[in-house]
Amino acid sequence: MFSRLLLLFIFVPVIELGIFLWIGERLRLLNTLAIILFTGVLGAALTKSQGLRVLNDFRKSTASGQLPHAAIVEGLIILVAGALLLTPGFLTDAVGFLALVPAVRSKLRKALTQYLSTRIKIITPNGPSGGNRPRRSKPLDDDNVIDV
Template identity: 25%
Template sequence: MSRFWLVVAALLGGAVLEIAVLWWLADTIGAGWTLLVLVISAVVGVLLFRREGVRTFASLLQAPPEPDQIGQRVTDTFLVMLGGLLLLLPGLISDVLGLMCLVPFTRAIARRGVQALVGQLTRPYRDRADLIDLHLRPDTVVPGQTVSGESTGNGGGATAADDRTHRPRPDDPTVIRGEIEP
């Protein structure tokens, strides 16, 4: 099943779940009270969206040029916009999710989830970008020579003792990336 159909199935399942919850609530407390709950959640959500939207947009505009801070503020702005959109949709589940995106202390939890998801989705592209960056930067080429493994002993090549002393330890965090040029 392709991603498109998974998204369509998730949206349809969410809509059916919203209707079921509203039906259950109307059956439990009555249709009038259910309508009142929906109206109150919409009003509170719009007021909260207005307040948090202004705050996040202002913090985004005044963001220092640090990439970590800018990424966090862009994610917060996205979550506030998503929260406002979810509050516009009728239903209790979407209202709860929208409020979670708008309230600052629950937004931090949602931010970590969104950043992890975006990180997973963009990982192959970031790896390719790193390789392209390595190819374009001239300072990544390290001049050296190839020593044949056959010349051990007195022939002037590397000895087994040299090989042991230059081999990195298992706990050594040094990683050398590159490619062998002819």
């Protein structure tokens, strides 16, 4: 995992720098900086509007007594998209804008949910993943569990 992050933090800035130089040669410095500023402002506005929409979905889910897991995952994707859009760069902006498109975000949410469901184990008083298993005779809080 560390090596993947290291490669990400090395290659993304190098690619961004190459794109900056390539676009800067064609559009000149001021136009390139104007594009960067414009995408940052537009990205912040889109992130805010999409985030408020997801917050509204979260509130509706909780008000109706449902778990807001989809809204939470979408909020996480929007948070990452906003960070990418505020980061100066054309590649990060492209990925950030893609993540704000509802159809793309829905596919990302499904993929992330699928990934997380294989990585997270839910333990209930009835055993792993709930089900119709008989209740434990031993209490769940046996000093090996931290109740949060």
